[in-house]
Amino acid sequence: MSEKRCILLFVKYPAKGKVKSRLADDLSEETAICLYRSFVDDILRTLKECGYPFTVWFSPPDANEKISQWLGEGNVYVPQRGHDLGEKIKHAFLQTFSQGFTQVLLIGSDLPDLSCSILRDAFEFDHVNAVIGPSFDGGYYLIGFRHDTFSEEIFDNMHWSTDGVFRETMARLRRKGYLVHVLPERRDIDRAEDLRDFAERNRDSDFAHSETMRYLRAHQKTLFPEVNTP
Structure with missing residues (x-):
C-alpha cells in the first residue's frame, strides 16, 4: 500500500514570555524570541525541501492572523486544541488521520537543524x-505513528517538560507490546550551553548558511564570544 504521509509542526507565536523561557533566562527575552523565529524559519525551509505534506499547528489558538503574517500565507495552519500538551498532540494526530493520512510524524521547534535524512x-x-527521536534532556524531538497503531493513552497524564518524558513514553509503548523505531539522540536548544553546542557542530555543516547560524554570527560577540562561528 502506498503510504500517505504528513508532518505536524508544533509552534507557538513568539510573544514575550511565551517561548524559550530558559534561553531567555540565560541570554535575554529579545534574543530568545529572535532565535525562536529563526528556528521555525529554518524548520519550515527544511520541510519544504523534503517535499512531504505538512501542517503548522499553532498556539495560542486565536493567533491565526499573527502566525500567517509571521510565516506567510502559503502554509496550512491549524490551531492547537486541548488543556495540556498531551491533549493537543492527540487532537492533532486524530484530525490528521481522519483526513486519510496513514503515517504521521509530529515535531517541535527546538531542533532547527533537523534534516530531511532524519525525516x-x-x-x-x-x-x-x-517511531520516536529522543533528546538529550529526557524528552523527544519527534514522535510518529501509523493510522492503525496510534494510541491516545500514550499521551494521557504525562508529566511534560521533565527529564522523564522519553522514558515514560517508551515504557507506555512497550506495555502495549509496540515495536519502536528509535532515531538517533539529538540535543534540543533550551539553554545557552545547547546553543553553543549547536553553533559548534554546525560551523562547517550544510546548515552553516541557515537563518539561525546567520543570527549567531551576527550576534556572536554579545552572545558567547568564546564560540567561533565564522
Missing part, C-alpha cells in the same frame, strides 16, 4: 508500530 528515516516504520 526520511523516521518514515521508515512500516514494520514497527511507532
Whole structure:
C-alpha cells in the first residue's frame, strides 16, 4: 500500500514570555524570541525541501492572523486544541488521520537543524508500530505513528517538560507490546550551553548558511564570544 504521509509542526507565536523561557533566562527575552523565529524559519525551509505534506499547528489558538503574517500565507495552519500538551498532540494526530493520512510524524521547534535524512528515516516504520527521536534532556524531538497503531493513552497524564518524558513514553509503548523505531539522540536548544553546542557542530555543516547560524554570527560577540562561528 502506498503510504500517505504528513508532518505536524508544533509552534507557538513568539510573544514575550511565551517561548524559550530558559534561553531567555540565560541570554535575554529579545534574543530568545529572535532565535525562536529563526528556528521555525529554518524548520519550515527544511520541510519544504523534503517535499512531504505538512501542517503548522499553532498556539495560542486565536493567533491565526499573527502566525500567517509571521510565516506567510502559503502554509496550512491549524490551531492547537486541548488543556495540556498531551491533549493537543492527540487532537492533532486524530484530525490528521481522519483526513486519510496513514503515517504521521509530529515535531517541535527546538531542533532547527533537523534534516530531511532524519525525516526520511523516521518514515521508515512500516514494520514497527511507532517511531520516536529522543533528546538529550529526557524528552523527544519527534514522535510518529501509523493510522492503525496510534494510541491516545500514550499521551494521557504525562508529566511534560521533565527529564522523564522519553522514558515514560517508551515504557507506555512497550506495555502495549509496540515495536519502536528509535532515531538517533539529538540535543534540543533550551539553554545557552545547547546553543553553543549547536553553533559548534554546525560551523562547517550544510546548515552553516541557515537563518539561525546567520543570527549567531551576527550576534556572536554579545552572545558567547568564546564560540567561533565564522
